[in-house]
Amino acid sequence: MVDNLLSRIEELKRRKGAVILAHYYTLPEVQAVADFLGDSLALSIEAQKVEARTILFAGVHFMAETAKVLCPDKKVLIPVPEASCSLADGCEAEAFRRFRARYPGHTVVSYVNTSVEIKAQTDVCCTSSNALKVVESIPAEQPILFAPDRNLGAYVQKLTGRTNMVLWDGACHVHEEFSLEKLLALREEHPAAEVVAHPECRAYITAVADFVGSTAAILDYCGRSDAQEFIVVTEAGILAEMQRRYPRKRFIPAPPDDDTCGCNNCVYMKMVTLERIAACLENESPEVVIDEQVRRAAERSIRRMIEIG
Incomplete structure (x- = not known):
């Protein structure tokens, strides 16, 4: 099923002259189909460089809006327009x-x-x-x-x-819900692991981290560090790219306060699926439309x- 969707999406991209930009927090299979994968800054920069006439943004709504602001002459598609951000x-x-x-x-x-x-x-x-x-x-x-x-x-x-x-x-x-108590317990279980955290976390979390930075900065740090284990205090979608880049290292997701809620996953990012991407490319809709005065x-x-x- 996944292989069929991947093949269909690749064919649609070629036929429609489209590229897919995706954020690190999307599902691993969505990341796999992206032409460019990055954090918010990198995606904003990349959107300006795109030569294709159509951009499909695999991410949340504000990211697709940003791409449209920077590329008003291009068609910007958002497969899940209801995928918002807290x-x-x-x-x-x-x-x-x-x-x-x-x-x-x-x-x-x-x-x-x-x-x-x-x-x-x-x-x-x-x-x-x-x-x-x-x-x-x-x-x-x-x-x-x-x-x-x-x-x-x-x-x-x-x-x-x-x-x-x-x-x-x-x-x-997501970042509001990480548990300090559980993080410290996890650190005791893995004393050689370094804690890497996103600055959207609460101050008591960043205070105990070995490194604090954006998703891109965390990825780079894990490559530079001599550590072989990392406790990752950010949205769990980043682990797919971490493991792809550094297959010999171990990445352990930090637990949220409530383990049953899936709070270390962005519910909005996970709404973006291969099925929705394929349908969006097929129909060339939904499309992001912005008032020109607001856009400027x-x-x-x-x-x-x-x-x-």
Whole structure:
């Protein structure tokens, strides 16, 4: 069944002149069919380079929106438009507009995990890969409004020592749920393992990690490190790419607070299946459509992010 779907998708890509961009958190079989696999920053950069007339984004909705903002002349398809994001859902455009009004004169830095309407209200976007660099590019005396992830914002605030940052109160449903008690117990079971964590985790998790970074940074670190075992404190989809790159190393997913809830998996990313991808390519729908005025406003903040790198 999977082999048939993979063959069908490859044939549809050729016939439709399409490429597939996929995030590390999608299902392993979805990652396998991607033309490019990456984190949010890498995918944003890659979207600009695509020469194909059609981009299918295997990921959540805000990622496909970002691709459309950067490539308005291309058809951008999203196989599961209802695949959202707890960070994006928790930062509604009108509520954010009212929040901004309380802090005039602040430079607005928004995580890429937001809707296009939030990006249109933003001075510069960031990802977990470059949030520190983005904040450091802003003069120290300039106050900042950082949204929507309070954990990432607090982590950057700690590294920079900036006291003039206001944080929107949002969090990722995956990274919020990791258990410190269970993580420490797992570390006792595997004393030679290094703990690698995403900065969207709570401060008490990043405080005990051997390395903190974005998904791409974690992948690179695991390749550089002499350690042979790693406890991975981020969305479990990354383990497929880790094992592919470093087959001689062992990667152990950190447990969430509630082992029965599957909380170390993004429910939205896992909605993207080969069946939905094949149907989307066949029908060339659903397609991402963005109001042009909103798109142009969002484009400025995204391009500033990419320029900073």
